[in-house]
Amino acid sequence: MRLTLEFGGGLELLCNSVKIHEVNVDPEAEGNKLTMKNLLSWVRTNLIKERPEMFMKGDTVRPGVLVLVNDCDWELSGQLETVLEEKDVVVFISTLHGG
Amino acid sequence: MAMDSNGAVETAADVRREISSLEKAKAQIEDRISALQARLNSYGLEDGSEKTNCSAPPPAEDLFSGKLSADMIYRYSRHLLLPSFGVDAQANLLKSSVLVIGAGGLGSPALLYLAACGVGSVGIVDNDVVELNNLHRQIIHSEAYIGRSKVESAAAACRGINSTVQIVEHKEAFRTSNALEIMRKYDIVVDATDNVPSRYMISDCCVVLGKPLISGAALGLEGQLTVYNYNGGPCYRCLFPTPPPTTACQRCADSGVLGVVPGIIGCLQALEAIKVAGAVGEPLSGRMLLFDALSARIRVVKIRGRSSQCEACGENATLTEQQFCNFDYEKFTQTPLSTSPLKLQLLPPEARITSKEYNEINKKGEPHILIDVRPAHHYKIISLPNSLNIPLGSLEGGLPEISAALEVNKAGDNSRDSSLYVICRRGNDSQRAVDCLHKMGFTSAKDIIGGLESWAHDVDPKFPTY
Numbered sequence: 085m086r087l088t089l090e091f092g093g094g095l096e097l098l099c100n101s102v103k104i105h106e107v108n109v110d111p112e113a114e115g116n117k118l119t120m121k122n123l124l125s126w127v128r129t130n131l132i133k134e135r136p137e138m139f140m141k142g143d144t145v146r147p148g149v150l151v152l153v154n155d156c157d158w159e160l161s162g163q164l165e166t167v168l169e170e171k172d173v174v175v176f177i178s179t180l181h182g183g
Numbered sequence: 184m185a186m187d188s189n190g191a192v193e194t195a196a197d198v199r200r201e202i203s204s205l206e207k208a209k210a211q212i213e214d215r216i217s218a219l220q221a222r223l224n225s226y227g228l229e230d231g232s233e234k235t236n237c238s239a240p241p242p243a244e245d246l247f248s249g250k251l252s253a254d255m256i257y258r259y260s261r262h263l264l265l266p267s268f269g270v271d272a273q274a275n276l277l278k279s280s281v282l283v284i285g286a287g288g289l290g291s292p293a294l295l296y297l298a299a300c301g302v303g304s305v306g307i308v309d310n311d312v313v314e315l316n317n318l319h320r321q322i323i324h325s326e327a328y329i330g331r332s333k334v335e336s337a338a339a340a341c342r343g344i345n346s347t348v349q350i351v352e353h354k355e356a357f358r359t360s361n362a363l364e365i366m367r368k369y370d371i372v373v374d375a376t377d378n379v380p381s382r383y384m385i386s387d388c389c390v391v392l393g394k395p396l397i398s399g400a401a402l403g404l405e406g407q408l409t410v411y412n413y414n415g416g417p418c419y420r421c422l423f424p425t426p427p428p429t430t431a432c433q434r435c436a437d438s439g440v441l442g443v444v445p446g447i448i449g450c451l452q453a454l455e456a457i458k459v460a461g462a463v464g465e466p467l468s469g470r471m472l473l474f475d476a477l478s479a480r481i482r483v484v485k486i487r488g489r490s491s492q493c494e495a496c497g498e499n500a501t502l503t504e505q506q507f508c509n510f511d512y513e514k515f516t517q518t519p520l521s522t523s524p525l526k527l528q529l530l531p532p533e534a535r536i537t538s539k540e541y542n543e544i545n546k547k548g549e550p551h552i553l554i555d556v557r558p559a560h561h562y563k564i565i566s567l568p569n570s571l572n573i574p575l576g577s578l579e580g581g582l583p584e585i586s587a588a589l590e591v592n593k594a595g596d597n598s599r600d601s602s603l604y605v606i607c608r609r610g611n612d613s614q615r616a617v618d619c620l621h622k623m624g625f626t627s628a629k630d631i632i633g634g635l636e637s638w639a640h641d642v643d644p645k646f647p648t649y
């Protein structure tokens with residue numbers, strides 16, 4: 085499944101400072117569905133190069149990270165259970181505090 | 184050193200003293216001029232010449248539009264000409280009051296626009312003073328105000344633009360002890376602060392007092408903006424119920440920020456405040472604007488609504504004024520409210536030396552290796568001569584380089600072992616590096632307390648700081 089993944093607010097530093105990643109992720113066996121939960125563990129294994137604790141806590145993202153699926157907060161689509169589709173755009177953004 | 188015309192010896196310190204005293208006098212005169220200018224403007228004239236129709240007392244309020252005086256109609260004419268803004272929204276602005284917390288990178292443009300556009304009353308909260316390294320982004324302040332209160336500086340600039348707006352100066356840090364009292368008097372709050380505990384505290388205070396919150400943030404080359412606690416929308420805690428780990432909270436003083444980026448977000452904060460105050464358009468509630476300066480991308484995303492589970496504004500939340508006052512935001516976020524940098528105490532005293540001691544070692548020509556563990560782009564700004572740059576992040580990979588350098592020194596002077604010193608910007612990363620070096624067998628490694636900042640402070644005042 086082809087997806088566009090974007091990292092921002094400093095999270096890109098965890099993946100070689102690259103913000104936009106065009107990726108191809110194979111859905112897990114069960115029902116050929118790819119959920120956000122599957123995607124997070126794929127990202128952790130394949131894209132995060134350092135300090136994984138800055139990206140994840142337990143099986144979800146760490147506090148202070150917003151996850152957007154097609155420009156919409158994943159809270160509105162079922163968080164970890166969100167089912168992804170071909171060409172979806174998933175954004176991981178760390179909230180900023182500076183001023 | 185030079186002779187002046189009287190033959191007396193003049194030193195650089197004398198000249199600096201005189202410049203500083205003249206600058207103080209200049210700032211005072213400028214203050215006085217802007218106050219007089221404001222008084223002059225209240226006569227309704229910009230060129231200072233007398234015109235009876237303008238210097239006459241303002242006409243009865245209902246004479247023209249039913250609301251605005253002749254001066255106001257002229258001053259705000261371009262707003263009044265907008266069909267979707269017009270007299271009604273301008274009248275709403277004139278009646279409204281906005282509190283801007285933070286007169287820094289975000290607050291600077293926000294305050295300038297809020298004063299210019301005719302918000303009735305603008306409050307400014309900050310307890311900081313203007314510094315030279317603020318001026319690239321905090322455009323409300325000028326060189327004449329370096330060393331003086333940001334609130335005074337910002338207030339003078341606002342009054343200079345619009346003397347008809349009431350500017351209220353709050354020269355204090357925003358704390359739970361004064362937050363309610365300060366915020367209560369205002370209709371709308373702009374969060375232009377730079378740290379996590381302040382953001383939770385301001386949001387909670389807005390929930391307790393029922394004020395809409397225009398929240399902006401900027402760091403590096405990115406910015407974020409949203410409106411909280413507006414019209415049933417979410418508050419900061421709905422989005423971020425748990426504070427982020429402290430390691431995820433970067434500061435402009437450490438990570439840098441391109442000056443215009445907070446400028447853009449601050450302008451957008453003024454815009455959202457004007458929309459809420461004027462009761463026009465669709466404020467950015469339930470949505471968040473994400474700005475990426477390098478790729479010139481602005482994206483507006485839909486965020487969650489008010490959370491029924493929220494501890495501040497949810498269905499079962501019982502956040503009272505008393506509970507707000509007693510809440511420890513520094514403990515909750517594990518971050519101090521003041522922005523002073525961390526002072527780590529990781530190493531025992533025997534593993535540390537002062538910058539003065541290092542200077543002596545250097546002067547005596549004792550063989551040693553000096554490792555600078557700052558990131559490469561910091562090292563490029565300024566470094567001590569003969570230091571070796573091995574950033575903390577790649578220390579392990581740099582071990583062979585360190586061993587080799589020690590060997591070379593040893594070959595040159597067989598009698599003694601070379602010492603190993605580690606320096607960074609402020610003396611935190613150098614301790615982490617020494618700790619790491621000790622574990623890898625370099626047991627003689629010592630860090631220089633206070634880093635390059637203490638070198639500049641205690642040894643070489645001409646050494647640049649940043």
